[in-house]
Amino acid sequence: MRRSTLQAAWLGCFLVLGTLAGKAVAGGQTEQLAADRPEAWALNYFTSVSLLAGLGTPRGREPGAVEIGVELDWIPKVNKAKRRVGFNGVKEEDFNKAPIFFRPRLTVGLPWRLSLILSYLPPIKVFGVEPNLFAFALERPLYERNPWTVGLRAYGQLGEVEGAFTCWREVVRFPPGTPQNLFGCQKESADTATLRYGGIELSGAYRIERARGLTPYLAVAGNFLDTRFQVDALTFGLRDRRRLSAGTWTFSASAGITYPLTERFSFSVGLFYSPLWVTRPPATSRRNDALFNARALLTLRLR
Helix, strand or coil: CCHHHHHHHHHHHHHHHHHHHHHHHHCCCCEECCCCCHHHHHHHHHHHHCCCCCCCCCCCCCCCCEEEEEEEEECCCCCCCCCEEHHHHCEECCCCCCCEEEEEEEEEECHHHCEEEEEEECCCCECCEEEEEEEEEEEEEEEEECCEEEEEEEEEEEEEEEECCCCCHHHHCCCCCCHHHCCCECCCCCEEEEEEEEEEEEEEEECEHHHCCEEEEEEEEEEEEEEEEECCEEECCEEECCEEEEEEEEEEEEEEEEEECCCCEEEEEEEEEECCEECCCCCCCCEECCEEEEEEEEEEECC
16 A cells, blocks of 8 residues: 555544544543553553652651652653554654653641641643642651651642643644644644542661661552543644543552751652553553652751
8 A cells, every 4th residue: 555545544544533532522421541541551650750659768756847848750751652642552642741750848747646748739831731739648657666667658649730742842833634743733732631649658767877877768559540631632623622531550669768968958869660551552462661760859857
């Protein structure tokens, strides 16, 4: 088959899919994704980036104690093959926008050796995305006797991230239907990814006094990711408003060190791993396209 004929056939299929999707959205329907669909994998990948992992083991604090911190996480680039997630692994999306994930943390000591952690990212556009994310955690040491500490924390997140994921700048500068813009994007989209989750993490740490308090830690967690994706794109003169939804249970593990820089400042750095399963057509078996990244946290104790 000649190349022009093949492109025309592909284009015809996509037009039919777009029409059917438009009718479904007009009826107010949301497509529920299987946990291993490529679209669900993409949502799970970036939701896992935002998991409020401990970067250390919970410790007892006096009621009213206050700490502020700054967390910085590395977001690995996703290669071209893995970015093909739209329409069950056919269409490439733009995921490589932000190289890092940044958020502030506020920790407050509560009675019964509990601590509350709060974090909020306001809707300020950075790297082409606009977050609006509120994360929180409640933690407590279960066993705390020098040099060992074992702790438990429950955490969650509400909010969303908006950006041009389905139709982005490099695509819309080409005419709709051309090889560089097969899906007919006419302007940058305003898509919204809802990144909600809840999880429980168990961690342990060992303080090395001879190393000035250097404390290695290890943690494991179970998470439920409740994600949504709202498309908002103009393609071939039609407004695409497909809605996708996925709910996925995941496992994660992390390891690292915490080091007291001064009496008030401490620094933590760790590695985070979460296996994420996906079936990418035409393959019929699942594979693990995991998230593996590095994270760091600088903390200042105020009182």
